[in-house]
Amino acid sequence: MTNHQDLKVHSYAPLDPEGGLAALRGDCARMVPHWAAPDRIVALPVSPSRIHGVKVPPASARLVDAMSDYGD
Template sequence: MTNLKVPGSAVLGPVGEPDGDLATLRGDCARMAGNWAAPEAVSVLPVSPALIHGVSVPPASARLLEGMSDYGD
């Protein structure tokens, strides 16, 4: 829940948006960004095609995906 007494926070959006609008969210994120350090770069080596043997999908997951529309639900 948004703390309405934070100094410098943006004005909340319409009544239908209890936590504010996109501008409020972006402002909150910008203020919090300094609290977290970016992870160090991870180098990933390519996998040889000879090591790729296919994908196994459990039957329940396959049925779930089959029931979804092409663009997700």
């Protein structure tokens, strides 16, 4: 059984969800230590004969289709 006095809750979310750019930048700055940047990845060229069409599952296509355009 857990003693509720021992539980610690850390909330990093801003109190105002519409905090604006300053709040977003602050959130990102607090997350930086949790992100690990991979070593530089060099993409190898792919033969055009190996490039085919993109297949999207119907549910994903409906989800994207239902999204509003950028800037709405």
